[in-house]
Amino acid sequence: MKIELDEIDREIIKSLSEDANLSAGAIGRRLGLSQPAAWRRIKRIRDGGIFKERRVDLDLNQLGFGVTVLLGIKLGSKGRVALEEFERAVCAIPEVQTVQHVLGLYDYRVKIVARDISDFERILRRRIMTLPGAGNVESNVLLSEELRPGPL
Amino acid sequence: MHINDTDRRILRYIQADPHSPVSELADRAGLTPALFARRLERMREAGILKAIREEINWPALGYEVEVSLRFNLDKTAPRAFDDFIEAARNVPEVISIGTFLGQVDVRLQIIAKDMSDYQRIYREHILPLPHIADIEALMLVAPIQERSAVPI
Numbered sequence: 001m002k003i004e005l006d007e008i009d010r011e012i013i014k015s016l017s018e019d020a021n022l023s024a025g026a027i028g029r030r031l032g033l034s035q036p037a038a039w040r041r042i043k044r045i046r047d048g049g050i051f052k053e054r055r056v057d058l059d060l061n062q063l064g065f066g067v068t069v070l071l072g073i074k075l076g077s078k079g080r081v082a083l084e085e086f087e088r089a090v091c092a093i094p095e096v097q098t099v100q101h102v103l104g105l106y107d108y109r110v111k112i113v114a115r116d117i118s119d120f121e122r123i124l125r126r127r128i129m130t131l132p133g134a135g136n137v138e139s140n141v142l143l144s145e146e147l148r149p150g151p152l
Numbered sequence: 153m154h155i156n157d158t159d160r161r162i163l164r165y166i167q168a169d170p171h172s173p174v175s176e177l178a179d180r181a182g183l184t185p186a187l188f189a190r191r192l193e194r195m196r197e198a199g200i201l202k203a204i205r206e207e208i209n210w211p212a213l214g215y216e217v218e219v220s221l222r223f224n225l226d227k228t229a230p231r232a233f234d235d236f237i238e239a240a241r242n243v244p245e246v247i248s249i250g251t252f253l254g255q256v257d258v259r260l261q262i263i264a265k266d267m268s269d270y271q272r273i274y275r276e277h278i279l280p281l282p283h284i285a286d287i288e289a290l291m292l293v294a295p296i297q298e299r300s301a302v303p304i
Contacts, residue, residue: 005213016206020170025256054170055300057202058163063155065302070259071250072290091297101299102220104290108221113302140254146237150208150263151215151244 003048008033010152012041013050017149020054027126060113066140071128072106076135086133093127106138153198158183160304162191163201167301170204207300210247215263217270217291222256224286232283234259243277245263256288 005013008031015027028038045051059070073090075082083101090110092101095110110128114120120139126139165181172180191256195201198220210218233251240246240260248261262278264270278287 012291013206013208017208018203018205033184038248049212050209053207053300055205055207056163056167056170057205058302059200059202060302062200063163063302070250082219082231087296094303096297097299097302100293100295101293102290103293105288106290108296109290110174116230138255140252140256140259143251143253145251146249148241148246148248150210150247152208 003044003050005045009041009045012038012151013045014149016042016045016051023137034055064115065113066116068145069112069114069120070140070142071108071112072138072140073108073110073128073131073134074136075107075133078107078131082133086131091129095123095127105150106136121150123125153194153200155195155200158187159191159195159200162188163195163304166192166201166204168304210263214264214265217264219262219264219270219292220290221260221262222254222288222290223258223260223281223284225257226283226285227257229283235282236284243273243281245273245277245280 011031012027015022015030024039024042025035026036027033027042033041037104060066075086086108087099087101090096090108093112095112095114097113098109100109101107102109109110112123114123124137124139128134161181162177162183165177169177171190174189174192175185178185181188192201210259221238225236229235236258237251240249240258243260243262245262245264246260247263250259251257252259254275262273262277264273
């Protein structure tokens with residue numbers, strides 16, 4: 001069940017995707033709606049499942065995580081058990097941020113944060129290379145990432 | 153800015169539950185709401201806490217397909233990266249642009265309504281992007297883990 005959205009709803013979604021804590025009053029003022037009207041629209045959007053988990057954007061560099069790496073991992077052996085075992089093990093690594101099952105050159109895409117390159121090497125050797133079923137691993141160090149508003 | 157253990161604790165509690173109000177998080181962290189808010193504000197000003205955002209659930213808006221396109225650019229063109237990124241920003245279906253050190257130069261995360269919509273975007277908006285040497289696609293089958301929290 002998909003909810004119908006108009007131009008104003010899209011603007012509200014865009015605003016909240018930049019700052020989740022904007023109040024109904026603030027959004028209303030921005031878009032020329034009364035506070036209760038804005039509140040009703042926000043509630044409808046939230047209830048409609050338009051948002052996933054909230055995201056806390058931190059400056060990782062200032063917090064001592066100087067390196068973000070995207071890994072492409074190909075499994076050596078496949079089969080249902082192999083996939084489940086691999087997924088359980090990779091999700092348990094604290095430095096692992098996201099894990100995606102993909103179709104293409106690799107089976108999984110994994111995002112990792114590390115303190116520095118030698119910390120990354122430790123994670124790669126001790127945690128990633130030892131994952132059950134992991135075959136070919138490709139690493140790409142993230143230099144910059146820009147989030148775009150998308151087709152709203 | 154120097155970050156101390158209290159700041160780290162504050163970020164840990166926010167990351168664990170970005171939905172709760174400051175007063176509640178302060179209580180859980182064993183700090184007064186005033187101190188919690190003050191330190192949080194300081195981290196905002198220093199750019200450590202960049203934003204708390206709602207993450208859009210694109211499938212709920214009808215975008216069922218997500219593809220990660222990995223590009224190698226023609227590095228003999230001096231402005232290859234700048235031209236490519238500038239042009240990619242004009243494609244509304246691009247939700248993130250990443251640059252890398254490794255086998256991949258640039259990655260575009262793209263969403264589409266369905267496969268035929270994806271094919272249209274690919275042909276009309278992606279292939280004409282400047283300075284492409286090679287493209288490789290990974291199609292998202294399923295997100296296994298999406299963690300935005302880092303082990304602070």
